[in-house]
Amino acid sequence: MLRLHEYRYHRPTSLGEALALLEEHGPSAMPIAGGTDLMPNMKHRLFTPAHLVALKRIPELHGIDVGEREVRIGAAETLAAIARHPLLRDRLPSLATAAGLVAGPQLRNMGTLGGNVCLDTRCTYYNQTLFWRSALGFCLKKDGDVCHVTKVGKKCVAAHSADTPPVLITLGATLDLVSPRGERSVPVADFFVADGVRNTVREPDEIVVAVRIPVPPPTTHTAFQKLRQRGSIDFPLLNVALAVDLDEGDVVRDLRLVVSALGARPRVVAGLDKIAVGRRLDDDVVDAVARRAFDQCHPLTNITVDPEWRRAMVPVHVRRALLAARTPAPAAP
Ligand SMILES: Cc1cc2nc3c(=O)[nH]c(=O)nc-3n(C[C@H](O)[C@H](O)[C@H](O)COP(=O)(O)OP(=O)(O)OC[C@H]3O[C@@H](n4cnc5c(N)ncnc54)[C@H](O)[C@@H]3O)c2cc1C
Structure with missing residues (x-):
């Protein structure tokens, strides 16, 4: 069983009180909301705050x-x-x-x-118990000085x-x-x-x-796509968000595409104005945008799943997002 360390749990009922607690306890305090990520991370000794400042009672x-x-x-x-x-x-x-x-x-x-x-970033070599991590010798993100994903370099790629x-x-x-x-x-x-x-x-x-x-204008269509191992619970292996503004003839006025869950920050796909804006959102444009996203995304082995497969899934999910945006998709249940 993974046990929590000892800490004090504060339940402020105003923003002022919460800020005062964070100021008073400095680096030994952390805010907590639902605790669905912080608590497992505390059990893994990734964070050991002496004070938790709960946010849910603040109007x-x-x-x-x-x-x-x-x-x-x-x-x-x-x-x-x-x-x-x-x-x-x-x-x-x-x-x-x-x-x-x-x-x-x-x-x-x-x-x-x-x-x-x-949300904290995630990595195969980080989201593990203290015992597991100590056996490997820790990593750049927590307590160590090496990245087990890239093996070289001083940049964490969680x-x-x-x-x-x-x-x-x-x-x-x-x-x-x-x-x-x-x-x-x-x-x-x-x-x-x-x-x-x-x-x-x-x-x-x-x-x-x-x-x-x-609030986007009614001519803007949005979509979200997610790849994960178990559709019922898992973190994303890849996700894609899209907002496309179309005129009456389906000509693209504006297109914003973000691919994430690959590196440390969400990637805004660049250069779409040159290949999509001013053109009808037909299959050729959909393919060109999907190819552009593939070219700009380079997943690493920071998640247990094969990075080449995750990369191959980028254009698949971008294409699905664009097609869903062409015919508005129903919201999730
Ligand atoms: C099995 C499992 C599967 C999961 N799958 C997914 C998934 O598919 N997609 C996904 O996105 N997430 C996933 N999560 C992570 C998590 O459940 C969500 O990201 C959730 O939204 C985190 O919110 P929380 O309120 O529980 O955050 P907490 O755990 O309370 O906090 C997370 C971090 O944010 C900080 N924080 C929280 N609120 C604030 C605030 N208002 N201001 C400043 N700092 C703040 C905390 O200090 C902490 O560092 C999963 C977790 C588990 C355990």
């Missing part, structure tokens, strides 16, 4: 407000609430779909949007493994953060960095309060 972190132009979702809202929300399924179907495909039902009932955005951030990037969403130093807003596209050790610009004492998402 500012709750609420799903769907306005005409913008949707605001409190960071402590659960993935289950997002997946089943009728207005979100109508206005932001790719987000509702992605939330509904995270893990399994119990984890979605506890897991939150904020926790998903702040994979960003959250399902909602790629969607949030395609939708142009922004995160509202607060720390003892004040408030700031960061576009989700700028939130992630290519370092598997810490792959976000969030400071340890910063709390994500809410996610704000502009």
Whole structure:
């Protein structure tokens, strides 16, 4: 049995109280929302905070407000609430779909949007028990100085493994953060960095309060695709989010495509304006976009599954996302 270390669990009921706790206890404190990722990681001794600051009782972190132009979702809202929300399924179907495909039902009932955005990166050589990791000699991400994936280099390549951030990037969403130093807003596209050790610009004492998402025009079609071993529960081996704005003749006005779960940050596929914008979204354009995504994605052995196969699946899922966007896909149950 994997046991937890000793720690104090604080349950603040206001944002001010939570920030004061994070400030008081400094690096020995961590925020916790649903705990669906942090708790297993604590059992594996990947994190051993002396203080946990629970976020779920803080009113500012709750609420799903769907306005005409913008949707605001409190960071402590659960993935289950997002997946089943009728207005979100109508206005932001790719987000509702992605939330509904995270893990399994119990984890979605506890897991939150904020926790998903702040999810730790994952790697075959990291998400293991202390005993397993010590036998191997640890790794760059935790307690060691070597990357067992690349064998060379000093850059951690653990994979960003959250399902909602790629969607949030395609939708142009922004995160509202607060720390003892004040408030700031960061576009989700700028939130992630290519370092598997810490792959976000969030400071340890910063709390994500809410996610704000502009409501796309009715001419924008969105889609989300996910590859995983067991459809009922697993983390993504690969995920694809897409937002495409089409005119009446299916001519592409704008196309945003993000592929993730491969490296430390979600990859925005570049150069699509040259091969798709101004052209009808026919099979040739779909193939060209799928090929472009394949060319830009280079999975590593950071997950147990064969990286060549994961790479071969990139164009398959990009094609599916584009076809789903051409004929709007139903939201996840
Ligand atoms: C078996 C299993 C399968 C899973 N499958 C998937 C999957 O398919 N896709 C996927 O995306 N995830 C998956 N997960 C991971 C996890 O369940 C989800 O990512 C969930 O959304 C995490 O949210 P949480 O509220 O539980 O986060 P927590 O575990 O509470 O926190 C995660 C991290 O975020 C920080 N944090 C949480 N909220 C905030 C906030 N508001 N501000 C600042 N920091 C914050 C915490 O300090 C911690 O570092 C899986 C987990 C398990 C155990």
